[in-house]
Amino acid sequence: MRKPLNVGMIGFGFMARTHSNAYSKVPHFFDVPYTPVLKTVCGLEEDKAKAFAEQWGYASYTTDWRKVIEDESIDVVDICVPNNMHAEIAIAAAQAGKAILCEKPLAMNAAQGREMVQAVEKAKVANLVSFNYRRVPAVTLAKQLIDSGRLGRIFHYRANFLQDWTISAKVPQGGMATWRLDVKAAGSGVVGDLLAHCIDTAMWHNGRIGEVCAMTETFVKERLNVETGKVEPVGIDDACTFLCRFDNGSLGNFESTRYARGHKALYTFEINGEHASIAWDLHDLHRLEYFDHRDESIVRGWRSIHVTDADMPYMDKWWVPGLQIGYEHTFVHQAADFLSGMASGKPAGPTFREALETQCVCDTVLASAAERAWKKVSY
């Protein structure tokens, strides 16, 4: 019999939904060592916290996150609140001996992140940051192909994360729905929200980034802040592009914007090696594009791999070949790996320590853009 594992959820927004769904589904599909139990959910607005608890089957709700941490029955604290609250909650949870699953980015900046790493390592609690796109089967497959050496020497890594939802100057900042546009809550714009995903995947695939040179832009300079009711300057980056060099000698090119009309959530990457190349696109996340120069020349071409067969990462747990899974499944995979890592002692990644490296690159990108200069990344 599986042991129950009591989950305390901090937050009731979009990410809390994805995580709650993952906890609900994971025992139906994966042979996990624990059965997550949705014990309590915490949110500042009581009626919404209550409604969320009912919708998802949480046994209780609260408006005070400290009560979740004080609750001895809670095994895992799951942090799904704006970035500016990650550090305080995570450090308190670590001190209380809770396992922690924290939404990305790890923190507002690397200094804060370092404190969080120290806290979880001192407390020896399980810890994971939710860079969920690692666990798209096609992205995991890419990792396996790279690690197998098929690509040979890597020359180029390119990644984009393009959206278009903030083009209108009428989109406000602040509040529950648009805190990501408020620098006080988010810390940065596309860098922490979107490029952090690209950087996490890239360094997982291709090793550390050594130096960067970035430019940022804020196209809409002022927006209504729904919390203050005033039109205020926009403090976040609307767009950011950066060049970089990886430690393995390959060149990187990263771009993110929320002003790319026609792209809703177009996270793409491409990696070019001596023998083979790989490309992927979140808008068709169940496919991986693969080119192998060693193929016989008259039948050589980019292969569109429909990543749905049972020998693909995670896919033996789902349906049959040809039947695709979607976005939410990345969180189910994450929950499965997190639970397995807790039982086995081989933690799933990225841990806080690993995610701190992404935070370091993000900080350096922002500094490079501010200083208009190449900057080495200090890890």
Added chain:
Amino acid sequence: MRKPLNVGMIGFGFMARTHSNAYSKVPHFFDVPYTPVLKTVCGLEEDKAKAFAEQWGYASYTTDWRKVIEDESIDVVDICVPNNMHAEIAIAAAQAGKAILCEKPLAMNAAQGREMVQAVEKAKVANLVSFNYRRVPAVTLAKQLIDSGRLGRIFHYRANFLQDWTISAKVPQGGMATWRLDVKAAGSGVVGDLLAHCIDTAMWHNGRIGEVCAMTETFVKERLNVETGKVEPVGIDDACTFLCRFDNGSLGNFESTRYARGHKALYTFEINGEHASIAWDLHDLHRLEYFDHRDESIVRGWRSIHVTDADMPYMDKWWVPGLQIGYEHTFVHQAADFLSGMASGKPAGPTFREALETQCVCDTVLASAAERAWKKVSY
């Protein structure tokens, strides 16, 4: 508060998983009038039935489907067993006053299907056949676009359902995993398994098919029957192509096979109207291709609609634009519509009566292939 609705699941195979998942998820995402409760699951092999019950949280299990029907606490009987058992179970369930959700195809043939229709209509029980692909958001959107009149007069409807999993002569027939190749269990091959989906969608989109002319083929003539241990003739159709005319004057072209190397579950359709055309493909189920001749000529082209925005069918219940759902969600939508239909009295489709029409076309297709002649469809 939602009322609980007790589900008795007959079967523990692939389709039982998709339906159980749907019942588990639907209250988390949809504002349904009932909360499905997984009460009991029935399967011939006790250990597997027990394991299924544990995996999915069914309160009990049994090896005798009649016990499910005799159980007064059961509200809905869900039939996920081979085709040759649909009629007997469904008729008994109707007589016991249960609501019924039955996997497709409705029956082994139209005669059997008619008895099932009579039983559910006499008993006045809710009834639905699981032609789940209607509830892919892109397919539902196609229905809305057609019904809005945008396409104008329809000239052509084309549908394919191509697979490649039975090419090897070593694939057996019979048994739990390969009953679809055994004519005694399945009734037919690709006609009932795959073309039934195409026909259901097509008549939903484009109205009744009036006459058909078909050809079938069985490429591998003998296969091991895992139930008898003997090599036996294959009685099913491995491939079927048919021409047809719809009552609205449009021409149809349908093809299905399990011998199309490279296609795992490639269900595609295309509909050509006077003003606009639509195309869809199950391998990328979250997209709909749309061409509108009324577009200004220099920017006229096929549009690839990423069906993930909140104004798309069902998509307000899921994530945010750009983040796709997958195969399993069609069953969640089906469960939501079935429950809503039970409460509202406006039943979700296709009901048994509606699905009988698809069965009639299937029967006529098989007869046409056998007689090598055009045949009118009798409904």
Added chain:
Amino acid sequence: MRKPLNVGMIGFGFMARTHSNAYSKVPHFFDVPYTPVLKTVCGLEEDKAKAFAEQWGYASYTTDWRKVIEDESIDVVDICVPNNMHAEIAIAAAQAGKAILCEKPLAMNAAQGREMVQAVEKAKVANLVSFNYRRVPAVTLAKQLIDSGRLGRIFHYRANFLQDWTISAKVPQGGMATWRLDVKAAGSGVVGDLLAHCIDTAMWHNGRIGEVCAMTETFVKERLNVETGKVEPVGIDDACTFLCRFDNGSLGNFESTRYARGHKALYTFEINGEHASIAWDLHDLHRLEYFDHRDESIVRGWRSIHVTDADMPYMDKWWVPGLQIGYEHTFVHQAADFLSGMASGKPAGPTFREALETQCVCDTVLASAAERAWKKVSY
């Protein structure tokens, strides 16, 4: 030094342009044994024939095709006039000892085609029918892949030729621009114009078609005839779909229409074999899609081959990898092969005799549609 070869062109329409361009270009790119010399062009309208001669550099023009045939200096007669004139001109040209390149389809029907075959074979003159799509490099590559045995046993051959230019009832019939809608000039509609291409390629790829079952439709029943000035019944087929069986046991599915909104000239084919499949599309003619089941499973997928490298058919004569050729080049390849065949004695195909087989299938398709029955093809 190459020998000059004097060309007499009958016709000055669209196909005369493609052929004249081919004769002009072929010596610049191919090591052909003859240099085509544009000697004379013939057209009924003198001013247009003259203008065509000037545009293309023909040394003279005439309004009487018999003068071209009587001209002893002419080596090759190239027939680019409506179908109802092919037989008379070709037979006269053969009797005069001219080499003949004739636009497709060969004739109005198989009976006429047989007379043409007899004439060219009796006269022992070089002869070729312009089924130009055989000489798209990707289509030729498909032939090589099939002939190499890579696909293994063939199960399915599917081809479509979809257009949308006659949907408006205002498009007239007859005359120079729209003779293809006039049954007296064209003999048939999509069958002879479009399906003839599909059938030629299919039998080249996959061997003879043994029997067919077809349906045709004429959606617009009457159109203005620009020659008579009267609204007259439309005698051609607007659309035709047919099922067939090839002699090698594979199943065929062919469809053509001029009522598929959104498709300008979408000729596609797909062939499914035991081990591998191939697909092609005229709208992206420089690509061939190839799937090989023998690929390692985790990197198996449809390959999109960009057919531009020097080891691809014909492509060593053109540019560099990545730089595509287009429609017109099929005629240059045809001219190169025709000239080489004349010199070598190994004639390029399809000869009149080979093209007659396509005509036989076309006739049988039309008969099957009229009789609503399966029909064997008599060759």
Added chain:
Amino acid sequence: MRKPLNVGMIGFGFMARTHSNAYSKVPHFFDVPYTPVLKTVCGLEEDKAKAFAEQWGYASYTTDWRKVIEDESIDVVDICVPNNMHAEIAIAAAQAGKAILCEKPLAMNAAQGREMVQAVEKAKVANLVSFNYRRVPAVTLAKQLIDSGRLGRIFHYRANFLQDWTISAKVPQGGMATWRLDVKAAGSGVVGDLLAHCIDTAMWHNGRIGEVCAMTETFVKERLNVETGKVEPVGIDDACTFLCRFDNGSLGNFESTRYARGHKALYTFEINGEHASIAWDLHDLHRLEYFDHRDESIVRGWRSIHVTDADMPYMDKWWVPGLQIGYEHTFVHQAADFLSGMASGKPAGPTFREALETQCVCDTVLASAAERAWKKVSY
């Protein structure tokens, strides 16, 4: 009657073929004011120059380019030799009063380019640099769409030019076939060869680039020089990526490499505007992708425009809708526009003066990479 225009071709390599083909074809398809006459071709190797003359129908050949310029019958000098010879030949040709069509990039650097501009402007001779990709119909259409204002404010311009032909360290430098890898002949690597195309198109579409920040890499440090027979350091850039800001406030991201396995000549660009976006890809040059946010939301998606209809730029001169043209046609369009510009006095672009701006950006990109700093472009 059209006036003849005598062409003297300097060079007999790849680009000389594309230009010669263009001169041969242009009078057959375009209503040009002059008929180009292939008068003489010049090449250092006499036998190859002679063979080229025979293949293309040049009336004579020479090994001394000064003789071409001294030849009073020559009207146009066409420069298709390595970059290090452009300036000397072009200045001499201008002084001799010849019209000049020069391959790109204009010169080895901007200083040299300025001298060339002065020479042609002083001599008042027609002059054009062969940035042929402007004249892909889809690229010209993009220009029209942008100029029409449909896109609204521009936020982003992205362009890539990716190749993979120099990955092997065995590819040599220098000589006729690989002079592009020899910095003495080429001046730079991908910057002058490939990014120059991207920059020309980008500034034509989106206005001047104000400042840049670049990185370059030479992955293979030494290669055999086929001229000296020695292994020598590689002086060119194998790869270059740069960030930039356009004068209109939009952000640019440009990348080129010859180490992107799987891409033969993948020139792509994408431009994101407030209302609409455009994307294009040289590997499918006959398509333009277009997204318009003003489309009704339920049918909004990227449109794939098959740029083959007669109302598309240049396409009224070619075939019928659906039938694509290829790479070579860009040079035919260029020849047509150059000839028309000579007659009308409204010169086709980019003139030497316009192409100098691209040279200025290229120089600044190389300087920025060397200095690892942002640099303003001086025009």
